Amino acid sequence: MCGLHVPRILHAAQWSLKRKRGEDVSLTVERGDRRFASADRVMSLQNDRGLGVKNGTLGRVDTVSAQSMSVLTDDGRSVRFDLKDYDRLDHGYAATIHKAQGMTLDRTHVLATPGLDAHGSYVALSRHRDGRTSITVATTSPGGIA
Numbered sequence: 001m002c003g004l005h006v007p008r009i010l011h012a013a014q015w016s017l018k019r020k021r022g023e024d025v026s027l028t029v030e031r032g033d034r035r036f037a038s039a040d041r042v043m044s045l046q047n048d049r050g051l052g053v054k055n056g057t058l059g060r061v062d063t064v065s066a067q068s069m070s071v072l073t074d075d076g077r078s079v080r081f082d083l084k085d086y087d088r089l090d091h092g093y094a095a096t097i098h099k100a101q102g103m104t105l106d107r108t109h110v111l112a113t114p115g116l117d118a119h120g121s122y123v124a125l126s127r128h129r130d131g132r133t134s135i136t137v138a139t140t141s142p143g144g145i146a
Contacts, residue, residue, distance in 0.1 A: 025064045029087040036064045036091075042071055043092030043099075051079050051086060056099055058092045097124050104129050112137045 022038030030045065044057040059073035069089075070080040097120045100108075108128045116124070 025066060029089060031090050036061055038063060041092040042089050044089050046088040048086055051081055053079060100127050103127055
C-alpha cells in the first residue's frame with residue numbers, strides 16, 4: 001500500500017466505525033493532533049520494554065482521557081500508560097506494507113497502487129491467517145486516487 005494513501009483510507013475507516021466508538025478525546029501524540037475513542041484501533045510506533053509493546057503492536061483502546069490511555073493488545077494483554085510518558089502511537093486501521101511486514105492478521109485489504117512491485121505484493125498478500133485478502137486496484141489521476 002502506498003504510504004501516501006494511508007491517511008485517506010484511515011479517515012474513511014474512522015468515519016465508518018464512528019457509531020461503534022465511544023466519546024472522542026483530542027490528544028497530541030508524536031505524529032500530531034489526533035482524536036481517540038474507546039474501541040479505536042491503535043498501533044504503537046516505538047518499542048517500550050516497560051509497557052511491553054513493540055513498534056507495530058496493534059490493539060483497541062479500552063479507555064482514554066486527556067492524560068492516559070488503556071489498550072487491549074491483539075495478543076490479549078491490557079496496557080495502561082500516561083500519555084506524557086508514551087505518546088508514540090497512532091490509529092491502526094491501515095498500515096503501509098513496510099509496517100505490516102512480519103505481522104499475521106485475520107484479514108488483509110490491499111490497495112494496489114502503481115508503485116506496488118513484486119516484493120511488496122508478496123509481503124502484502126502473505127499477511128493473512130485464513131486466506132481472506134481483498135485487493136483494490138487504484139489508478140492515479142491529477143486529483144489523486146481515481
